[in-house]
Amino acid sequence: MSAMPATDETALARAVASFEAPAAALDTIARDFLGQLTRGLVGEPSSLKVLRTFTRQPTGRERGRVLVVDWGGSKGRAGLVELAGGGAVHMVGEEVVTFSDDDKRGAADHVFDVIAAAVRRIVDAHAVDGGCPLGFVYSYPARLERIDRAVALALTKSWSLTGLDGKDVAGLLNEALERHGLGRIVVNAVANDTVAVLMLQSYRARGGDAGAGPADIGLILGTGTNQAADLGSAGIRNLESGNFDGVGAVETPYDVTVDRELAEPKPGAQRFEKMVSGHYLGEILRRVLVDLAEATPMFHWSDAPAFATPFGLDTELLSRFDADRSTALSSVAAGLRRLGVESTLEERRAVRRLARVVVRRSARLVAAALVGTLRFLDPGLAGRHGVAVDGSLWGGYPGFERQVRGALDELIGVERTKRLEITFVKDSTSAGAAVIAAVAAQQRSE
Ligand code: GLC
Numbered sequence: 001m002s003a004m005p006a007t008d009e010t011a012l013a014r015a016v017a018s019f020e021a022p023a024a025a026l027d028t029i030a031r032d033f034l035g036q037l038t039r040g041l042v043g044e045p046s047s048l049k050v051l052r053t054f055t056r057q058p059t060g061r062e063r064g065r066v067l068v069v070d071w072g073g074s075k076g077r078a079g080l081v082e083l084a085g086g087g088a089v090h091m092v093g094e095e096v097v098t099f100s101d102d103d104k105r106g107a108a109d110h111v112f113d114v115i116a117a118a119v120r121r122i123v124d125a126h127a128v129d130g131g132c133p134l135g136f137v138y139s140y141p142a143r144l145e146r147i148d149r150a151v152a153l154a155l156t157k158s159w160s161l162t163g164l165d166g167k168d169v170a171g172l173l174n175e176a177l178e179r180h181g182l183g184r185i186v187v188n189a190v191a192n193d194t195v196a197v198l199m200l201q202s203y204r205a206r207g208g209d210a211g212a213g214p215a216d217i218g219l220i221l222g223t224g225t226n227q228a229a230d231l232g233s234a235g236i237r238n239l240e241s242g243n244f245d246g247v248g249a250v251e252t253p254y255d256v257t258v259d260r261e262l263a264e265p266k267p268g269a270q271r272f273e274k275m276v277s278g279h280y281l282g283e284i285l286r287r288v289l290v291d292l293a294e295a296t297p298m299f300h301w302s303d304a305p306a307f308a309t310p311f312g313l314d315t316e317l318l319s320r321f322d323a324d325r326s327t328a329l330s331s332v333a334a335g336l337r338r339l340g341v342e343s344t345l346e347e348r349r350a351v352r353r354l355a356r357v358v359v360r361r362s363a364r365l366v367a368a369a370l371v372g373t374l375r376f377l378d379p380g381l382a383g384r385h386g387v388a389v390d391g392s393l394w395g396g397y398p399g400f401e402r403q404v405r406g407a408l409d410e411l412i413g414v415e416r417t418k419r420l421e422i423t424f425v426k427d428s429t430s431a432g433a434a435v436i437a438a439v440a441a442q443q444r445s446e
Helices: 006-018 023-041 108-126 169-179 193-208 253-261 271-276 278-295 316-323 330-338 345-377 392-396 400-412 414-418 428-445
Strands: 063-071 075-085 088-098 134-138 142-146 149-152 187-191 217-221 225-230 236-238 385-390 420-424
Touching: 006 278, 006 345, 023 345, 023 400, 063 108, 063 428, 075 108, 075 428, 088 108, 088 193, 088 428, 108 169, 134 169, 134 193, 134 428, 149 169, 169 187, 187 193, 187 428, 193 217, 193 225, 193 236, 193 385, 193 428, 217 345, 217 392, 225 271, 225 345, 253 271, 253 278, 271 278, 271 345, 278 316, 278 345, 278 392, 316 330, 316 345, 330 345, 345 385, 345 400, 385 392, 385 428, 392 400, 400 414, 400 420, 414 420
Parallel strands: 063 134, 134 187, 217 385, 385 420
Antiparallel strands: 063 075, 075 088, 142 149, 217 225, 225 236
């Protein structure tokens, strides 16, 4: 029994209801996504960029050692990967670097220097020679002009660097490698992380079973979100679906302020990502709680820096809140205490309820966007389709996949959903980069 006065319950219920994403709204969103994908592909105005990738599906027989670089978030990686055939991939060595908030707002050259220094450590440790291909996964929007030339578009995920926009990121990495005495190592392929997960899953499936179908869709659901898809004759494309703007049907006032008040990415950009991905879900919940503090006697926590500061509430906590099944909600209490607040049981119940609906809407939006792409590939959804997924939200939030599948059941029916092979491909980026670089080396030699 809740001891909450009726008015508080009404304010809370209203906030909860605002995050509902009914099947009819999702269906509208899926249709809009399909329409924008169709337009984006032929160069008509669309919030989906549908960028070329200049790669093709692997055969599964690619072999050899490949240097890899992965830059797409607070952590960057340089590594040496061995494609061993038969779908097997081994990480021979890896160097991880962490970028600070200052790095995210500084000069692009500095970031490339940090990465090049990490490549240098790998090259030295494993005596890598000059002929070794290098695959670079750059997980921000970029317009590829060749497999080894990618012009940076506006950054996402709160990054804002000087000296990057309009520049070729492969060229910038090559120059940094040269500054670190690695002029003999040359980037031979650049790709997005969505392409990496798609390619890795196809390599594994086909390497293990020559008759296996490749992955049709690569999906990332972590700090950011995005899809790549194999559009048949149009090739594998990076949709940059985080920028999809057809979200009006399920938008709340909280989403509107997240969009307007954050400087990077600029208002109007990355609308879908701002409602779906791990970078934003904690921030949405924080804004709901701050708002309810004004309307109810609950959540009077504004003195705690976590609630007073944008991005003070980390999305990781939401999975903790959701998973708490104890009567006293002790895990929610501990999480809030870590943020500097003591809570009542009622407040904890409300926080858990709100966290759940914010995440549930994210999962349902992901399903709608997937349906948009799937309908492009196969309007009747008659065939089998492979979706390869990676990312901390999909992998780390208990029940996220189940909620996506539940929404897919509602949108396309249980039978068609069953024909989707959705595979979680953990830590796909570096291994996927190796597959892409090996395919590029093969294409060059043809
Ligand atoms: C952002 C980037 C996109 C990337 C995604 C997942 O949406 O713009 O390129 O694929 O995050 O990392």
